[in-house]
Amino acid sequence: MKNLHFIAMGLCAATFLSGCDQKSDSTSSGNPGAKRLHLAFVANSPGEYWAIVNLGCNIAAQQLGDVDLDFRYPNETTVEAQQIIVSNLLAAGVDGIAISPINPDKQTEFLNGIAAKTLLVCADSDAAGSKRVGYIGTDNVAAGTQAAEMIKQALPEGGKIAVFVGYSGAQNTKDRIQGIKSGLSGSKIQIVEIMEDGQQSPAAGENVAKTLAKHTDLAGVIGLSGYHGPALLKALREAGKVGQVKIVCFDDNTDTLKAIVAGEIYGTVAQKPFQIGKQTVVQMEKYLRGDKAQLTGGKIFTVSRPLNQENVEHHIAQQRNIAVFLSDKSL
Numbered sequence: 001m002k003n004l005h006f007i008a009m010g011l012c013a014a015t016f017l018s019g020c021d022q023k024s025d026s027t028s029s030g031n032p033g034a035k036r037l038h039l040a041f042v043a044n045s046p047g048e049y050w051a052i053v054n055l056g057c058n059i060a061a062q063q064l065g066d067v068d069l070d071f072r073y074p075n076e077t078t079v080e081a082q083q084i085i086v087s088n089l090l091a092a093g094v095d096g097i098a099i100s101p102i103n104p105d106k107q108t109e110f111l112n113g114i115a116a117k118t119l120l121v122c123a124d125s126d127a128a129g130s131k132r133v134g135y136i137g138t139d140n141v142a143a144g145t146q147a148a149e150m151i152k153q154a155l156p157e158g159g160k161i162a163v164f165v166g167y168s169g170a171q172n173t174k175d176r177i178q179g180i181k182s183g184l185s186g187s188k189i190q191i192v193e194i195m196e197d198g199q200q201s202p203a204a205g206e207n208v209a210k211t212l213a214k215h216t217d218l219a220g221v222i223g224l225s226g227y228h229g230p231a232l233l234k235a236l237r238e239a240g241k242v243g244q245v246k247i248v249c250f251d252d253n254t255d256t257l258k259a260i261v262a263g264e265i266y267g268t269v270a271q272k273p274f275q276i277g278k279q280t281v282v283q284m285e286k287y288l289r290g291d292k293a294q295l296t297g298g299k300i301f302t303v304s305r306p307l308n309q310e311n312v313e314h315h316i317a318q319q320r321n322i323a324v325f326l327s328d329k330s331l
Contacts, residue, residue, distance in 0.1 A: 034066060034289070036066050036067065036068055037066060037067045037068070037095045037096070037284075037285060037288055038067075038068045038069075038070070038092075038093065038094045038095050039061070039067055039068070039069050039070070039094060039095060039096045039097075039098070039281060039284055039285070040069070040070040040071070040072065040089045040094045040096070040097045040098070041053070041054070041057050041069070041070070041071045041072070041097075041098045041099075041123065041277065041280060041281075042072050042073070042082060042085050042086055042089070042097060042098070042099045042100070043071070043072070043073035043100055043124075044073070044074070044077060044082065044100045044101070044102045044124075044125070044167070044170070044199070045073055045074070045077045045166075045199050046073050046075075047226055047227060048226060048251075048253055048254065049226040049251050049253070049271075049273050050073060050273070052273040052274050052277070053071075053123075053124070053273040053274070053276055053277035054071045054277060055274060055277065056273065056274040056275060056276060056277025056278035056279075056280075056281075057069055057071055057277040057278065057280065057281050058071070058277075059278060060277070060278040060279075060280075060281035060282050060285075061281055064281070064282070064285050066285070067281060067285055069281065070089060070094070072085045072089070073085075077102065077166075077198060077199050077200075078102070079102050079103050079106055079107055082099070082101075082102055082107075083107065083110055086099060086110075086114060090114060090117060090118060094118060095118065095119065095288055096118055096119030096120070096121065096284045096287075096288060097114060097118060097119070097120055097121070098120075098121045098122070098123045098136075098280045098281075098284065099111070099120070099121075099122060099123070099127075100122070100123055100124035100125045100137075100172075101122060101125055101126075101127045101170065101171070102167055102169070102170060103167060103169035103170060104125075104126065104127030104128075104129065104130065104169070104170070104171050105129075105169055106169065107127060107130070108127060108129050108130045111127055111130040111131070111132060112130055112131045115130065115131040115132055115133070116131070119133060119284060119287060119288060120132045120133060121133055121134055121135070121136060121280060121283070121284055121295070122134070122135045122136075122137075123135070123136045123137050123276055123277075123280045124137045124138070124172065124276055125137065125140075125170050125171050125172035125173075126171045126172070126299070127171065128171065133287065133295055133296060133297070134283070134295040134296060134297060134298050134299065134300065135298075135299045135300070136276060136279050136280045136283060136295075136299075136300045136302070137172070137271075137276050137300075137301070137302060138172070138271045138272075138276070138301065138302055138304050139299075139301040139304070140171075140172045140175030140176045140179065141175045141176070141178050141179040141182075142179060142301075142304065143175075143176060143179060143250070143269050143271070143304040144175060144176035144177060144178060144179020144180040144181075144182070144183065145179040145180070145182060145183040146179075146183075146269045146304060146306045147176065147179070147180055147183070147222055147248050147250070147269050147306075148179065148180045148181075148182070148183025148184045149183055149306065150248045150266060150267040150269075150306055150308065151180075151184070151189060151220050151222060151246065151248045151266075152183070152184070152187055152189060153266075153267075153308075154220060154246035154248065154266040154267070155189055155219050155220050155246055157188065158187060158188020158189050158190075158219075159188070159189060159190070159217070159218075159219025159220060160189075160190050160191075160192045160215055160217060160218050160219055160220075161189055161190070161191055161192070161218070161219060161220040161221060161222060162191070162192060162193040162194070162195065162208075162211045162215070162218060162220075162221050162222075163177065163180065163191055163193070163194045163195070163221075163222045163223075163224065164194075164195050164197065164204055164207055164208070164221060164222070164223045164224065164228055164231075164232065165177070165194065165195070165196050165197070165224045165225070166196070166197060166198065166199035166224065166225045166227075166228075167196065167198070167199065168194070168196045172224075173224055176224050176250075177194065177224075180222065189219075189220070192211075192215050192218070193211050193214070193215070195207040195210075195211065199225060199227065201227050201230070201231040201234075202231075204223070204227070204228060204231040204232065204235070205231050205232075205234055205235040205238075206235075208221065208231075208232055208235035208236065208239070209235060209238075209239065212239055212241065212245075218245055219245060219246065220245060220246040220247070220248065221236075221245060221246070221247055221248075222247075222248045222249065223247070223248075223249040223250065224249075224250055225250060225251070226249075226250060226251035226253045226256075227253070228249045228250065229247065229249035229250075229251070229253050229255065229256030229259065229265055229268060230253060230255040230256060230259070232247050232249065233247060233255075233259050233264055233265060242264050243263075243264070246266045247259075247264070247265040247266055248265075248266055248267050248268065248269075249265065249267075249268045249269075250268060250269050250270075250271070251268060251269075251270060251271060251273075252268060252270040252271075252307065252315065252319070253268075256268050257307070257312055257315070257316055260307060260308060260309060260312045261309070261312055261313070261316075263309065266308060267306060267307055267308035268306075268307050269304050269305070269306055269307075270304065270305045270306075270307050270315065271302065271304050272302040272303055272304070275302045275303075276302050279300060279302065283295045283300065
């Protein structure tokens with residue numbers, strides 16, 4: 001399987017080659033003479049998932065033709081580091097900021113201050129209690145329900161499972177757990193642990209080891225972030241539990257997809273990071289140009305897709321086809 005970073009390079013090349021026509025069309029049919037917009041997207045961490053979000057942002061900016069984009073992520077995955085980036089962007093005079101908040105409860109006051117000075121949108125993870133204009137991303141409650149359905153398929157006789165999260169305070173984490181609990185209601189599957197790792201793969205592996213020591217009859221694990229698939233698999237390999245303890249995770253990380261093909265991971269819930277990035281830039285540009293109807297006070301959901309051995313090869317083939325990314329008009 002080709003690594004997704006090669007796909008990313010191909011996407012950039014394709015965009016570069018077609019960029020002149022796209023920019024010309026957008027400028028002539030959209031806002032001739034309008035001032036260029038400076039938009040920013042602040043992720044919550046580095047990683048393969050965010051690289052694809054970045055691509056979606058960049059392609060949208062180029063296709064629109066009137067947007068300059070800054071895509072940033074904190075080197076230290078802390079609220080403080082993320083907020084320093086946002087403050088610096090605001091000082092630079094950006095017209096709008098999209099953010100995936102690490103902990104919306106702790107960041108609400110800060111986000112309200114940003115929203116008073118520039119357009120603020122939440123993407124990937126929400127801060128619904130803040131004064132952000134809207135949210136763009138996965139319906140995480142529904143995605144959690146999809147994960148629950150897969151773990152039920154993997155464990156038809158039921159059993160104990162553990163859930164592993166990056167940031168317990170993040171809204172997408174809360175929503176996914178809500179969906180998982182709802183989806184497992186009435187089943188024979190019992191959640192015995194929910195463990196946080198600060199989006200650190202080594203810490204996730206350590207949490208798996210602790211859980212296995214505490215629950216020797218553990219039947220399954222669910223990881224809620226993109227790095228969890230490979231991290232949980234590594235920990236289960238070291239414990240000699242691959243196949244015995246079923247894995248369900250999130251995102252279409254390259255190593256996760258390989259492991260599904262090999263039968264080491266049961267399944268994953270794949271989001272649409274490219275579309276999340278693309279639609280965030282598109283909707284922010286529309287809002288700032290006066291078309292506020294779709295974004296204001298609302299939630300624009302992208303589609304999530306459960307993947308297992310039955311459909312993962314088709315998904316991989318789609319990823320290899322650069323044209324799929326460039327021609328996807330599903331939103």
